[in-house]
Amino acid sequence: MTRTAIVTGAARGIGAATAIRLAADGHAVAVLDLDASSCADTVATIEGAGGRAFAVGADVADAEGVQAAVDLVTARLGAPTILVNNAGIIRDNLLFKMTEDDWDSVLSVHLRGAFLMSRAVQKHQVEAGWGRIVNLSSTSALGNRGQANYSAAKAGMQGLTKTLAFELGRYGVTANAIAPGFIVTDMTRATAERIGVGFDDFVAHAAKEIPVGRAGEPTDIAAAASFFVSEEAGFVSGQVLYVAGGPTS
Ligand code: NAP
Numbered sequence: 001m002t003r004t005a006i007v008t009g010a011a012r013g014i015g016a017a018t019a020i021r022l023a024a025d026g027h028a029v030a031v032l033d034l035d036a037s038s039c040a041d042t043v044a045t046i047e048g049a050g051g052r053a054f055a056v057g058a059d060v061a062d063a064e065g066v067q068a069a070v071d072l073v074t075a076r077l078g079a080p081t082i083l084v085n086n087a088g089i090i091r092d093n094l095l096f097k098m099t100e101d102d103w104d105s106v107l108s109v110h111l112r113g114a115f116l117m118s119r120a121v122q123k124h125q126v127e128a129g130w131g132r133i134v135n136l137s138s139t140s141a142l143g144n145r146g147q148a149n150y151s152a153a154k155a156g157m158q159g160l161t162k163t164l165a166f167e168l169g170r171y172g173v174t175a176n177a178i179a180p181g182f183i184v185t186d187m188t189r190a191t192a193e194r195i196g197v198g199f200d201d202f203v204a205h206a207a208k209e210i211p212v213g214r215a216g217e218p219t220d221i222a223a224a225a226s227f228f229v230s231e232e233a234g235f236v237s238g239q240v241l242y243v244a245g246g247p248t249s
Helices: 013-024 036-048 063-077 100-128 148-171 186-195 199-208 218-228
Strands: 004-008 028-033 053-057 080-085 131-136 173-180 240-243
Touching: 004 013, 004 063, 004 100, 013 028, 013 036, 013 080, 013 218, 028 036, 028 063, 036 053, 053 063, 063 080, 063 100, 080 100, 100 131, 100 148, 100 173, 131 148, 131 218, 148 173, 173 218, 186 199, 218 240
Parallel strands: 004 028, 004 080, 028 053, 080 131, 131 173, 173 240
Antiparallel strands: none
């Protein structure tokens, strides 16, 4: 069945791959990112494959912007019943060097963003008696040096997911989280730059530690999202799926 999906942070990386995958699965996809023009490539890829997509610009941490974006998507593609909260940023630093702005901005985009988007979209899901929410967590939720802000946000995404599952289950809405390990995107590229390591070396080093012997690709995460939002995943809710090429500990 064709649904309307919103994927946040879908201009590139995991969000773009997920938007493209959900469109290939037959859904109409709102490709949301900070700037609508940055979504052009994702939209063109979807439309080039015969799918339906719409670019929308919004800051997920801004309540008014989120509501306006969800209203716009509803008018253009129909009421959204699938939501993938993927938008994210990193501001890594050891605790003693981490600024309040580093902390607030990371918590704001990931957690406040997922809260605001979920609150705006659940109205349509409850009305439809069907919905799917997928939140992007991370293996960093288990703790990671230099990521006090990010790991707190990603652990928070897991708590949010489980609570959404409890509250919305009776309306036919499931909520699940995907916790990726190392995925090749601009985000991991930025980490390599910050620590002064060439990206190829960084990826090769990461791959050595991963049981399946390779780094993850955005499509690895998109495949998991595709399952969680599918019709047949309706009895799977409140779960955290680590997609990391192996067990996490
Ligand atoms: P990415 O390549 O940096 O893409 C993130 C996207 O989110 C960008 O297009 C960015 O837009 C957008 N964004 C940032 N702030 C936003 C805001 N306030 N409102 C709307 N959009 C915003 O990151 P990625 O690697 O694909 O990561 C996607 C998600 O997976 C994130 O939640 C990340 O934490 C999570 N994750 C990634 C990895 C990994 O190894 N890559 C591992 C675990 C979890 P701009 O380009 O305009 O900033």
